[in-house]
Amino acid sequence: MGPDRPGPTPVRGTIQAAFTAVAVVVALALFVSSCATGGTGARDEGPAHADLAGGSAVSSSRAPMATPSASAAPDPMQAVRLVKADPKVSGQVKRELQPCVSDDYPVDVSYGELTGGPAEDIVVNVLSCGDSVGVASYVYQEQDGEYRNVFQAEEPPVYAEIDHGYLVVTEQVYAKDDALSNPSSENVISYLWKSGRFVREDATRTEYGNLGGGDESAAPDG
Template identity: 60%
Template sequence: MRGLTIGRPPGEARRSVQAASTAVAVFVALGVSLSGCGAGGTGARDEGPAHADAVGGAAAVSSSSPTASPSRGPDRVDAVRLVKDDPEVSAEVKRELKPCVGDQYAVDVSYGQLTGGSAEDVLVNVLTCGDAVGVGTYVYREEGDAYQNVFKAEEPPVYAEIDRGDLVVTKQVYEKDDPVSGPSSDNVITYRWAAGRFTEEYRTHNDYSNAVGAAPTEVPEPEPDS
């Protein structure tokens, strides 16, 4: 259910969010995913999602100006611990953050430059185990020996990714009777870091076609001439 793909045209590119989510749900059921039973994202990334093992701590949000120096390579973090220890994360999301298969969590982690800091930022997507619906998206900025929560979105279904230095958040929209695998549309929002915070740059709304997979309409055969 990963979403998510700002700045790309509607159509099949927008369908990638939905397709990736369905694929991950299958991985969860089979328990064969090596990086957790979470779904994979779509679109361009500075670095793809990866479940990391190193420990990182959560701290209060802070604002600091981006630096001009190149960012160093990411230190892998324990994303599960990062989210669980973060007071900015809601109790509802923390309840969803539980092992799906064995000790595998439905968490996607991406590393990339978002805030202009000296180290790459950490993007965490938390998903449900059963159907891989995104329930929370968070961006952590390294400050000293701790990570600061500088962005959160907790209106499911939601999924985010890093696209050429921008934070791209996709929120799928379901109409009544839509299956989990078939939302009717989505809103894609691009955020950019400025003056110590993320600000919305632009958004797009994409309506999905309901013609795919629809049963063909039967055309009655003409009656023979008498």
Template identity: 55%
Template structure:
């Protein structure tokens, strides 16, 4: 499977993502691909994360499900920074959260959102928000996460 070809040929992927998806070095594209079962399909699903070359932050995350002889985009998130992965049959999307004065390297926290396939689409099952501490180098651990179950 060619994940770059999948992204470039997908009408649901924004023109900006397609325009910026170029090799970082040589022929290496900034994509992270994983295969697994997340939609209940008998054929493995494909999760593609498009990253930036400069800092490897997630620019977009996509899930492709086999439909006949081709793959169909059944999930996309293009609000960076974003990263999607399969965890025990669920789709887990991690998004860094930034305050107004946060540097790119130091987000204020993160949201971890769990989605489950309902037979037709992904629905949010859980959302956990964690605040990071301002203290660096041996400071306290992140504040306890808060969870919202749907």
């Protein structure tokens, strides 16, 4: 999923370490249990490319953030300002979020309806320069005239998007010796906004080694 990007090149040391040492453990833990209903289908908007509050990928920060101006088209600089001002965003992501060329920041931004708030929610994906691997994903909701972080996933590679009112998060999982261009599997998790937070509704894991036999497995109902 996601926009066409240049072919893979080496990722910065901190992010590459996360691919090989963290992603497999996190993904295996996520898929021990989940539910098997949810939203998939045509995406609402933005390019194609984590359980309840308290999980490693979910945040509901109430720290105020600058209110972005309304725009009919995704605004990369608006997204950069949100992420850099967000106290919930890790220092590593903020350090990595630098222009790739001139003032061209590696972010993908989409607006859409996810939380039922007074304004469209903003989904921000921070990418790596060169290979455009998803480093982190965030959702910002308008609250009392300010945008606040209501979701974050910082276990790369990760990419979030809006799909018919669902937040759909895709994670690529790497075994120890996998090349960046050849992950072992892919996890797709759908979240729905309920009672003021994102709740996991559906999860599917695809093992790339079994694609020849068409083996795509949904996580068992928890």
